Amino acid sequence: MKRLLLILLSLVLPFTLMVSCQGSGGGSGVLQARIDSLQNELHSAYKPGTGAIMNTIVQPHHLKLWFAGQHRNWALAEYERQELMGGFEKVRTLHKDKPEAAAVVMIFPAMDAIEKAIREKDDQAFKNNFALLTNTCNTCHQALKYGFNVIKVPANNSFDNQSF
Numbered sequence: 001m002k003r004l005l006l007i008l009l010s011l012v013l014p015f016t017l018m019v020s021c022q023g024s025g026g027g028s029g030v031l032q033a034r035i036d037s038l039q040n041e042l043h044s045a046y047k048p049g050t051g052a053i054m055n056t057i058v059q060p061h062h063l064k065l066w067f068a069g070q071h072r073n074w075a076l077a078e079y080e081r082q083e084l085m086g087g088f089e090k091v092r093t094l095h096k097d098k099p100e101a102a103a104v105v106m107i108f109p110a111m112d113a114i115e116k117a118i119r120e121k122d123d124q125a126f127k128n129n130f131a132l133l134t135n136t137c138n139t140c141h142q143a144l145k146y147g148f149n150v151i152k153v154p155a156n157n158s159f160d161n162q163s164f
């Protein structure tokens, strides 16, 4: 899909350029405006919103991290922790202008503590800091008026087709 749009864009751009250059004067302003609007379209078409990032990255990796830790599968736990972190980084970089980008730092202490627990293969520390992590999910939701989105430590593994 993205490739298709890029191909389309690469076809349309030279054509726009040709037409604008042939036009009588003032063409470069029009051309620039067209390029800007195409760039904006492309950008917003492939920029997942915070809700989508939460749903497709943060929520599943939060769950998988828990079950990997529960099974003392530390290699998988570290992988899931990094994936989860990737979701938070996306919020920071893709939504710089939104309040959640600035708020992401609140999750770092819990993430760091989990990283340490995984490294030291410390079940109890993992458990405690996962609870802290989960509370911090909710702290951010409350702070940003999404307090109705309540996250809990998972009870059941909805990813039954993956071995933990």
Ligand code: HEC
Pocket (backbone or CB within 6 Å): 049, 050, 051, 052, 054, 055, 058, 059, 062, 100, 101, 103, 104, 105, 106, 107, 133, 134, 136, 137, 138, 140, 141, 144, 146, 149, 151
């Ligand atoms: C920096 C703030 C912040 C942190 C930290 C945060 N979230 Fe969110 N979360 C949001 C915001 C803002 C929304 C609402 C986004 C929207 O709808 O546009 C949201 C929405 C959600 C949703 C609802 C998605 C849906 O479609 O139902 C889920 C699930 C979610 N977050 C999970 C988590 C989990 C799990 C964590 C912790 C591991 C977490 N969030 C940490 C800001 C945060």
